[in-house]
Structure formats: structure tokens, C-alpha cells
Amino acid sequence: MLAIRFDRFGGPEVLTPVDLPAPVPGPGETLITVEAAGVNFADTFQTDGSYLSADLLPHVPGSEVVGRTGDGRRVLAKVAHGYAEQVVAREAALVEVPEELDAAQALALFTQGLTAWHLLRSAARLVPGESVVVHSAAGGVGSLAVQLAREFGAGRVLAQxxxxxKERLALELGxxxxxxxxxxxxxxxxxxAAGGALFxxxxxxxxDFGRLVTYGNASRTAFAALDPERLGRLNAAVVGFWLRPTLARPGALHEPLEELFALALQGRLRPVTGIAYPLAEARAAHTDLRERRTTGKVVLLP
Incomplete structure (x- = not known):
């Protein structure tokens, strides 16, 4: 089967199409034929070595897919090696996908949608009437956060x-x-999620009592040490957020995702989908994502 692998750390140039044997499901796992694999900014950090150690090389990146199980179910899955024509996933973690949602929309509601949902509900604990500023508001997370902030009762939503x-798109989204x-x-x-000067x-x-939620560092700029005295003077808080441990909490996956699916099917939430690249062109997808040339959810199609 076709897969994308890197044997050394670096930029998009290290991503290489390879022919690998199909994976074999272990106990409690299911084989999935991939319809589309999601591309996330975190994948670029895996590729450059920010997320992985050298003893894990060679590595097939990718953490999410939409595909079909052997018995015909259409599912979303968190996986370890998603840039491939076939993957294995834990049966208990599969989420069935409505046929009305195309693959890119479903993937947008998965990692990006759950991130936006938890940023507002779990991390920021948004109170109706509060003002919200969304950075990178035309991106996968930002475009959904703009809409969900409005859906969750924000009094005012500003888009960076x-x-x-991209500003015009965010305004169109609410x-x-x-x-x-x-x-x-x-x-x-x-x-x-930008970090650097914007942070x-x-x-x-x-x-007063405002919350700055940080969930990434797309600028790849080292964060300055936070001064507790400055936070005291501001009477405000900085909240860190990471989706992976959040989804291990009871009720953090299926219930929010069901709400996101329902909002999308009702036309109240528009997952913004971007370019769909052939799987073999993963380098181009990473390059465009790093250069901020993409809008909305980016996917790879086997």
C-alpha cells in the first residue's frame, strides 16, 4: 500500500512516498481503508522532530482518518500512522460518521472541531455575553471557534x-x-495558537479576569517567561490547552462530537474545508500549511 514516511527529521522535503505492507489489526483493533487523512499543524512538528525522538524513526505521520471498516461502517478514527491507504485503530475509539458529511467536513469537526469546542467550553469557560478574540480565524480551529463562540452566546467576536x-472569511462566518x-x-x-509577538x-x-488560552506556537518563536506579577497587575490568566489529554476525560469525545455533527447537519456550523491533496503530495500539503497558504481543513486523499 502507499504510505508517506520520513526517515530523518526536517521540513516537508523529508516526507517520502513508500510502498509498505498493509497493517495487521491486533486484539481490539480494526482495519480501516482510508477515504481521507487529516493534515494538522502538529504533523509538521512530528516531521521536524519537535514531537518525536530519533529512536521512533522511520515514522509514518498522521493522527486522524475517515474511512471504511471491513463490515462497511464509515468511521472517524484517531490513529498513529494516518498518511496511508490503510490503517488500524482501536475499535472502542471509532466514531461513526453521518453519510451526509463529506470526509473533509468530518475531519474538520474531529481534531479542529473538538479543539475549538474545548477551547471555549473547557479551557476558557466562556460565559454568555463575554467578548472573544480568535487568532488565525480562517484556519481549521479558528474558523470553527468563531462560529462556536457565537453559538455559545459570546457577546462580541473579533477575528485576527x-x-x-482570510479576515473576510471570518466575517462571513459570523x-x-x-x-x-x-x-x-x-x-x-x-x-x-500563533505565539510570538501576537501572544x-x-x-x-x-x-479583568480575562483568559488567554494558548494551544500552539505556529510562529515557532520561543515563549518568554511569564511574570506572575504581570498577571497579577492584569488581573487575568493564561490557560494552556492540549487536546490529547483532554480527550481522555470522561465525556470529552463523543458528546461534544455529537453536538458538532448536529450543528453542522442543521446548517448552524460550517466546517471550512481547504485543499485536498493526493496522498503522494504530502510535501506540498505541509509546505502550504507551514507557509499559511491554506484555509480551513487540509486533507490527503489516497
Missing amino acids: ASTPE ADEAARYPLPLRADVILD DQALGSLA
């Missing part, structure tokens, strides 16, 4: 994006206006 075209720092009014909740600007723009 890297280009005027943001009230584009975010410009310094903010004219301090914000109750700011969601940031520092956001921290200085929090309202």
Missing part, C-alpha cells in the same frame, strides 16, 4: 487573520469585526 481575504491590536476594548477571552499583544489586551 493574516490576510484581508465575526463582528477584524481584531487590531491594541484592541479598542479589552477582551474577556482570547484564543491563540504578547494578546496578553496585554485582556479584561
